[in-house]
Amino acid sequence: MKKIVLATALLLATALAARAWLWPADDAGAPAAPGTLNQQQLVARGAYLARAGNCMTCHTVRGGAAYAGGALLQTPFGAVAAPNITSDRQHGIGDWSGDDFWRALHNGKSRDGRLLYPAFPYTSYTRVRREDSDALYAYLQSVPANNRPNTPHALRFPYNTQLALAAWRALYFRPGVYQGDPRHSVEWNRGAYLVQGLGHCSACHSSRNALGGSDGALTGGMIPMLGWYAPSLVTNDEAALGDWPVTQIVQLLQTGVSPRGNTTGPMAAVVRQSLQYLDNTDMQAMAVYLKHLPASAGTVARQPLPAPSAAVKAQLALGEKLYDKHCASCHQADGGGAPAAYPPLAGNRAVTTTSAVNAIRAILNGGFAPATAGNPRPYGMPPFSHALNDAEVAAVATYIRASWGNHAPEVSALEVNRYRNVPLE
Structure with missing residues (x-):
């Protein structure tokens, strides 16, 4: 009150x-x-x-x-x-x-x-x-x-x-039509115009305060009421695209899949309903702009993780067993995935964000890339909410986030339970 x-x-x-x-x-x-x-x-x-x-x-x-x-x-x-x-x-x-x-x-x-x-x-x-x-x-x-x-x-x-x-x-709120930046190319400015304007990417990919205000800085944030995390587009250990080839960025935005990862959740819906219909020139422009966002502006150094406790070691052991049973046949024992079908988990920044919510929801509810003209029959990941309890989902997520060079905090059963019954939309 x-x-x-x-x-x-x-x-x-x-x-x-x-x-x-x-x-x-x-x-x-x-x-x-x-x-x-x-x-x-x-x-x-x-x-x-x-x-x-x-x-x-x-x-x-x-x-x-x-x-x-x-x-x-x-x-x-x-x-x-x-x-x-x-x-x-x-x-x-x-x-x-x-x-x-x-x-x-x-x-x-x-x-x-x-x-x-x-x-x-x-x-x-x-x-x-x-x-x-x-x-x-x-x-x-x-x-x-x-x-x-x-x-x-x-x-x-x-x-x-x-x-x-x-x-x-x-x-x-301050009204103002996009003004081109003469320091950049026509292509970059076209991409900026689309991302900042009609694309309204900051609506999801920026955090909001208690009154719903946002600085639009694309530094990532939870999407209110949906229970998904839209990763930072300017942070190297989240979704900054500076080290991606432009062709792969275009592929991800236009088809929903790429050699480095797939879109799921709300972003898959954006690709299916909007981005796949943009022409190649505009897709290229958006990719160029996103690739050249200043990653240093949003990079936050992570603190080193402590040595795993006995409880975490037990969780990792359980997670490895469950991964071998339910996940390795698609994502491979080494987390390498399968090109154009199952995204790699090794080095996949989508599963190592500080908030584990997206990984949790993918395990609980499945992961489904959008059906697009460029990928009309996408592979999907089935849900495991019926097969794994909260502690087991947490164990799998923890194992994935700590294996093959990944380095992210463990996940608790309480975190999993928080999202078990959250609606998909």
Whole structure:
């Protein structure tokens, strides 16, 4: 209760003190030059950009009409419902103008002036250029109208108030279109524009504080409510890609598999629903940008692990037996895996992050790379939650994290139990 009161007081005080800059000016931006694209080309361009932004995933309830809204995004503050963004004039955005749409994308404001919740990642989309906003608008106006009424949000007080949201924006949001960096190539800048903007990678790969604020630094963090860890993209012992060939980064993002590892969990869904549809030029640009992120900015030296205790040695012995029985036939006794089928575990930074949650969930729930055009029949790993108890899962995870040159802390049965019944989505 005290935390809520303190949070409310902070929000109110910030709102009163910073009223002059709570609501950024509604910069209409510069519409795309007339005649640059005909309407058919503009709609096609918008459809491509909607794929890049993975818009359909959030704005489509399972089994429902595309973009008709209704999907609930669970947050620590309650549930945010994605709105209908079809061309329906009553419940969708059929009555919106291009300026209205730009205001939502760039400034996080609805047509009626209401401030939008950042579950709609306008903190990233603000970087999108006006011509791309206009293409997205043209595409969404071409989506068949669906009269599905919008589902109301279910947020707790004070997070359900516009005043609290205004204060949050004062603390954590600054609108601004992406500005190219002349120190880098055109290709690098295109990749930065996609990663920072429509790709909204920082929404998962950056940590959040108690109020949901993020610095967007791609230093990794737990994905709220989903129970997955999105690894740091700027830390060498997590998911920094500086030592990867660009071709392998493209392969991972476009197909979900690579010689160094596969995507599973939420990232597999992003590859399946969004990234696989991007053209080779954009995929190459994203790979170049990700490869050249300054890894030193996020590198944190790990403390040496103590010598294993008798209990940990017993856990490692059990883990080795279970690994030989359940895992070695695919991942090999030396942890080397099988190219294009089973990812290597030796030297795989995905299993040695400080938080063992992803390794735990893969053992419990299985690991499934996405089905993509470049890998239409992916190999999968079956779940072992029915075959192994918490202590046994912990033992396998500990063995994997300490073998073949891997060097990460042991896993406890309590950690495993915490994620045993967490929903997959």
